[in-house]
Amino acid sequence: MKEYNVLLVGLIMSASVSMLHTSAMANGSSGTAKTITLDNMNPHIKTMEYAVRGPLVIRATEIEKELAAGAQKPFKEVIKANIGDAHAMGQRPITFIRQVLALVSYPELIDKSDFPADVKTKAREILAGCKGGSAGSYSDSSGIEIIRKHAAEYITRRDGGIPANPDDIILCAGASEGIRATLKLFVETSAGEPGVMIPIPQYPLYSASLAEFGMHQIGYYLNEATGWSLDVPELERSIKEARGICRPRALVVINPGNPTGQVLTKKNIEEIIKFAHKEGLFILADEVYQDNVYAKGSEYHSFKKVMMELGEPYNTMELASYFSTSKGYMGECGLRGGYSEVVNLDKSVKAMLLKSISAKLCPTVLGQATMDCVVDPPKPGSPSYDLFIKEKTDVLQSLAKRAVMIADTFNSIPGIKCNPVQGAMYAFPQITIPAKAIEAAKAKGQAADTFYAFELLENTGICIVPGTGFGQYPGTYHFRTTILPQPEKLAVMLDKFKEFHVKFVEKYS
Ligand SMILES: Cc1ncc(COP(=O)(O)O)c(C=O)c1O
Structure with a gap:
């Protein structure tokens, strides 16, 4: 048998x-x-789209190879203004961070090098938290304890004394991982397909992850006419429409905004929190650009602080906030450092979250060490302090100048309208595309803004991302450019852009 x-x-x-x-x-x-x-x-993987690294970027990379092979083009280099990767665009690393990483990676240097004493102290402290005293060992899944403690102290300082608990901090390999780990908690269909509210335009990590997890995307439009403000009546509209189709479970807010560059006011954040409370939504506050605030009168307010200050009943709401080493003044995208602070989560759910991340073992230890330098930077009077502050301020001031330069230049081009870049690293201008160009795009099976972006790339070497990749109000066309090219290159890029746009409009008029 x-x-x-x-x-x-x-x-x-x-x-x-x-x-x-x-x-x-x-x-x-x-x-x-x-x-x-x-x-x-898996059909969900097939539906995922991630425009920031989409077909335009693939073509840009091909063009780079063609140029290297001697092809003759109307330009000499490709300018990649498509992705928020500061170091790729020439930003120099912060000395303190790299010195600490050097010592953590190669501890023999602690005694042999003449690195500043505070760098050595930090490296020793991180290594003491590493199993076997080596950055090559796995850490706890939620990260090295001393770094979680420093992150909690950082948040407490940032939020004017409102306490943070190290047990609520989960270090992650870039904010993306933390965001995805939280989103996955909502994949449960007994009361209908789970839905998550996300801004439109949005950062495509959200649409891509929701598609991958088989969750419903509930888009709420940001208001371009009022500087990409987040209006509660629009939240009400979108949740009302979604209720018939799915079960709304969470609300994502990106502040400062990507791709839209707006910074929410405290009053607006209060309204959003009250809305989420009324609708029984979990808040995911994507705050990776908290250091990138440029405009006069704009100020970053953390969702956690505003929620706690609102008092009962709001201060017991569930909220996850994300931070990253990839943005801010450090721009250490490749090192993959980040954390989430998850507050008021049900204890058993938290245990499940920790279990789920433990399957990935741990975030990279060098990424964690980078995060430690950010949340526990040199203190006044310590040997690295002056240089650290100078480098940090230089980067942020230069970004602030570029933010103004970009918006002003686009606004000087007929047919392009750009809101002020209050924060983050991007501008998201609206373009008027001539009817004939829209026809030409249709003939090619492309969205009109994708067509525009391809023409721009082929004629100038400038790589941007069309608005379609982020979502936009129907009938409008946009593109996203980063503000990251270094000032001289940015000036060249904007001149070329202006010239291209004028010719494009002439060609299709
Ligand atoms: C709004 C937003 N959230 C999250 C991320 C992901 O950053 P990380 O490199 O930390 O994964 C980005 C990256 O551009 C972003 O713009």
């Missing part, structure tokens, strides 16, 4: 292998049959 079963299983297996083989042949492939094909793979 046992042998018969084995035989049967064998027959079924060979039958399925031969079926797979036939289907691989049908797919036109030869050799070993593919076990995974477009037809049998």
Whole structure:
């Protein structure tokens, strides 16, 4: 009987292998049959889109190769204004951070180098938190304890003394990981498909992750006419429409905004918190740009602080806030450092969250060390303090100048309208695209702003992301550019942009 079963299983297996083989042949492939094909793979992955690294960027990289191979083009280099990656655009690392990382990676240098004493102290402290005293060991899944403690102290200072608990801090490999770990908690369908409210325009991590997790995207439009403000009546409209289709569970707010660059006022944050409370929503506050505030009169207010200051019943709401080493003045995107602070979460759910992240073992220890330098920077009077402050201030002041320069230049071009870049690292101007260009785009099967962005790339080498990648009010066209090219390069980029736009409008008028 046992042998018969084995035989049967064998027959079924060979039958399925031969079926797979036939289907691989049908797919036109030869050799070993593919076990995974477009037809049998996870459909959610197929629906995901991530414009910031989409077809335009692929083409930009091809053009770079063509230029390197000697191709003649109307430009000499590609300017990648598509992604918020400061170091890729020439920003220098902060000395203190890199010195600490050098010592943490190669501890022999602690005694041999003449690095400042506070750098050595920090490196020793981080290494003492590493198992085996090495950054090459796994850490606890939520991160090294001393760094979580420093993060909690940082938040307490930032929020004017409102306490943060190290147990609420989860270090992550970039904010993206923390955000995705939180979003996954809501994948539960017993009372309908789970829905998450996200701004439109949005940072595509959200649309992509919701698509991947099979969750419903509830878009609420930001108001371009009032500087991309987040209006509560619009939140009301979008949740009302969504209730028929899904079960709204969480509200994402990006402040300062990506791609829109707005900074929310305290009053606006209060209204949003009250809305979330009324609707029983969990708040995900994406605050990775908290150091990137430039405009006079704009100020960053953390959602946690505003929520706690509102008092009962709001101060017991569930909220997760995210921070990152990729943005701010440090721009250490490749090191993958971040944290989430998750407050008022049900104890058992928190245990589940910690369990789920433990399957990934831990965020990179060098990323955690970078985060430690950010949340526990040199103190006044310490040897690294003056240089640290100078480098930090230089970066932020230069970004502030570039923010103004970009908005002013775009506003000087007929057919382009740009809101002030109050914060973050992007401008999201609106473009008027001539009817003939819209027709030409249709003929190519492209959205009009994608067509515009491709023409810009092919004619000038400037790589931006079309508004379609972030979502926009129907019938409007936008693009996102970063403010990250260094000032001289930015000036060249904006001149070329202006010239291109004028010619584009002439060509299609
Ligand atoms: C709004 C927003 N959130 C999160 C992230 C992800 O950052 P990280 O590099 O920390 O994963 C980005 C990156 O651009 C972002 O713009």
